[in-house]
Amino acid sequence: MRVNIEDLAVCYGATQALSDITLTAEPGEVMAVIGPNGSGKSSLVKAIAGLVRCSGRVAFETGDGDQPRIGYMPQDISSRAALTVLEAVLLGRLGQLGLRVKPDDLAMAQTVLQELDLGGLAGRYLGELSGGQRQLVFLAQALASEPNLLLLDEPISALDIRHQLEVMLIVRQLTHQRGLTTIVILHDLNIAARFADTVAVISAGKLVCxxxxxxxxxxxxVASVFGVDAAMSAAPDGSLVVTALRPV
Structure with missing residues (x-):
C-alpha cells in the first residue's frame, strides 16, 4: 500500500510540530524516519495513523480497494499488567475478534510470538516482563493485525544489540515478503543505514531530505541536522557505517 503525504502540518495549540511535509512511502519498503529529539518524528507517525489532528493530506493507495490495515506501535507503551502476553497480542486483532477468540486469531498470535521468540512468555503477565520484553510484545501486537501499513515508533529503543538486530531483520523480511509499507522511527543511524530501503530526515518539524x-x-x-562531525565507511558486507567523531 502506497502512502502519499502532501503538505502535512501538525499543531499542538500554538506549537507547530510539523509543517509542509510531502513524502511518499512505497509498498515493500522500510522507510526509516530519523532526526533529533523533538523534531516531529512521532507526530508524523501519529498523523499517518490518524491519532492527531493535522492539515494537508494523507492518502492510502491499496491497489485492490481494501481499507488500510494499520499496525501501530507507539513509543510510550504502558505495561497493562493485568494482561498476559498472549492476550495483549490478541488485542492486535481487535478488528477481527468477535465474542470468542477464533482458531485463526489464536494461530496468528502464536505465529507472531514464535517469530519474535516470545512463545515461552505467552502465559506471563506484562507487568512481570522487562521493558525490552514488553517492547517486543507490543511489536507482536502490531504485527498480529496482519497490517498492510506498519508504523513503529522507536521499536528497538529498549533492546540490547542482539535483539535490535533480530527485530530489524524480522521487520525488513516481513516488509519485503508481504509487501508491507513500513515506516519506522529510529535514532541509530547505523541501524537505519543497514535496514532501511529509504530514509526521511526531519529537523525542526520540516523534511530535510x-x-x-x-x-x-x-x-x-549529519553535521547540519545532528550537530555531529561524522566519518563514513563501509562494513565488510558493504553496509554504510557512521562513526561519530565530535560535536560540531
Missing part, C-alpha cells in the same frame, strides 16, 4: 540511505546519510547532513 528523503532518499536511499547512502545518498541521505552523509557528513554534511
Amino acid at each position: 528523503h532518499g536511499r540511505p547512502a545518498a541521505v546519510i552523509e557528513p554534511s547532513m
